[in-house]
Amino acid sequence: MFSLSTTRAHCLRRTYTSPISPRGRPWRFQPPRRHATATAIPTGATENTATVEPTEFLSDIPESGFIDIKPNEGLLFFDNVYPVLSAFLDSRFIPLRLDRLSSAEKLLKHTIPPTSPIKITQVIPRIKDGGAFIKYTRPQNLTxxxxxxxxxxxxxxxKIKPWYSPFGQVRCFLVQGQPWLEDLQRFPATRIKVEFDGGPDIPAEELYTTFRRFGRLVDINPLPKDSKELPRYAYLTFWKIRSATAARNCLHDLKIKTPDGKETQLRILYSPVVKAHTIRKWILDHPKIVLPILAALIAAFAIAVFDPIRTFFVRAHITHSLDFGSKAWTWFKGAASTYLILSKKPGTDTSGDLSVLWQERKETVETLKSWLLESSETFIVVQGPRGSGKRDLVLGDVLKDWKHTLIFDCEPVQDGHGDAQIIRAAAAQVGYRPVFGWLNSINSWVDLAVQGTLGTAAGLSETLETQFTKILQNTATALKQVALSHRLKSDKDSFLNDDEWLEAHPEHRPVVVIDNFLHRSDPAGEKIYQRLSDWSALLVSANVAHVIFMTNDVSFSKHLSRSLPDRVFRTVMLGDASPEAAKRYVLSQIHSGTIPEKSQETDQLDSSIDQLGGRLTDLEFLARRIKTGEAPAQAVSEIVKTSANEILKLYFLGDPSKRSYTKEQAWALIRMFGENGTGKDQLRYNEVLLHGLFSKNGEEALQALEQAEFITIVSADGRPWAIKPGKPVYRAAFKKLQNDQVLQAKLDIDVATELTKTETANVAKYEAELTTLAQLPSKPSEIYGRVSWLLKKLQASQVKIEQYEKEIAGLKKVLQTQF
Structure with missing residues (x-):
């Protein structure tokens, strides 16, 4: 772009030679040092002059910016000489010698031959418009x-083609108007604004005829006739931008005569099509396209940036590479052990010598260790009631020498309230970080707003299952990296691929321990358990890790078989310790690991342990109370009292709608365990189902009570055959509850009331059928047997109702006389 600055101190040196100069060199066109503007050739110069002396910058062009044309002179506009500039590419960024690479040299060398009768007097480059004006003089016989x-x-x-436009060529047009040489920040555009000055509007047909020779027109938009806007104008849109630049430079200030004899002068300006906020408007107008793409981009960014970081932290969590295990920490633990109780890793001995208790389970420990060293798939389940020592057995004995273990405790995950807390708890179990729980909450609100507006969700938020699956996927990647970290290039089997190497080296696979599996049953928990099962099955099938499930639920096979339907689980069932082992364990803890000889103190424990049973948690509680100075009988009495209060709180109080059983059914079992004044160790499973309270949905209620750890169902030969208390100490707790006459009377009233309702419903059913039979028009002899059977059933139910009412009346007297 050239400048029409009033500063005339800048002079440009431009050298012209004829196409065939005396020196034999082609006619070259030297560009200006700053802005290419104009080069004047003295009027008296001849066609074959060798060199033209420099003249003053635009000396023949007035400051108004218009080119002075004499009667015998003309003006041509050569198009496609330079690249067309825009607002994003000003002439300041054009190389100083751009015109040496452009078509200017070819223009002057080939376009106007030496034999041409015209003579160039001035060359005016228009870099911004991509062309150049050539002022010439002509003989009188030429127009x-x-x-x-x-x-x-x-x-x-x-067909001169510039280097920057191989598909275009230089064009030439006669300048009919008076071009305005401006250097404003106005850049070429395909649309031009043609203003009508000093005369009527030019019809569209006339405009088409005048402007069509410069290139194809796309549209002509004249100003409406009823518009009061002045000056009047019309918009012309060309197919190509060079057509618009040629039209503006050739027709500006052109005067056109109208049919009524008047003249209208054309003022032509570039008018770029202003599309304000086009991108933003398109985004807002197409949310169904943009939002899924945005979600995909965010997800891709998160995967590319954060997934490697999260995998690194999970791997560090497994290998403990970031743990604070320095000498300073070791010194601090030793110095502070006198004043502080520092927590130990799960599975470590916290109170005594567990070898006394686990001596009878030594075979189980060795079996588990041998399973972990087998190359076949290891899907192990350790099942036992709560407090039976599963965690200490697996982590303290089986895995104490295993290098890499990962413990996933389902209890804190299940106890989380809301998706965000559940995800944070799951991430904490495997060391998955960073976790952006707040981001998913924001995305949920955005999805809700979009769904309310468009009717469909944007898909920005992720469900609990999706987020949980991502955590497990990153954990699986970290586990495989940990397993393969033991592989060396110098190994004999280095030629094996990763999968073959993992299968051949089970000793290097990490062990994943899933604790408290099936901790609590609810819809959200079922999905988490199923995801864990599927994930564990993939780890085992791919030989990435060994997996050990620890669960209290006896129905674990129903959940795990969905993930591995064609595999047999290796199962270890843990029960309570035998009375002798339980006794030796308590004594070893009381006496700091040493077991005293048989004495009066050991004899006093026999009756206490008979009531308490072999549950590890209860035995530890007993040992701690005895160490504080309590007698064994007193300690057991307190434990039984605590268990009785626990039973009341868990199974009889609270919201009954959250239970799949009734408190009357739970109390009926307690009464059955304490029949005839002596506590039974177990009940017949089918005998319980014959009770009136279990006549409907009895098996579902028993399974719910087992899930709540109120009872334990014992199976044999593939079928349930006995029912035991959920904990051994519950036998004594049941008896203590029955000794509370007020509590017993209240719950017995509830049981009798429920049974009365059942029998009353039976009586109504029998009476309805008898009424139907009585309404028959004839009394066939075949119905007499049915009528007799119904009458006997009705009488039996009535007798039970009367019996229950008498029982309720007697129990109410207890409530009226005792506290």
């Missing part, structure tokens, strides 16, 4: 149209 026609014929023959 400007003749000159234009000759130049166009030559360009058609030569």
């Amino acid at each position: 400007d149209r003749d000159v234009e026609r000759q130049m166009q014929d030559l360009l058609t023959t030569q």
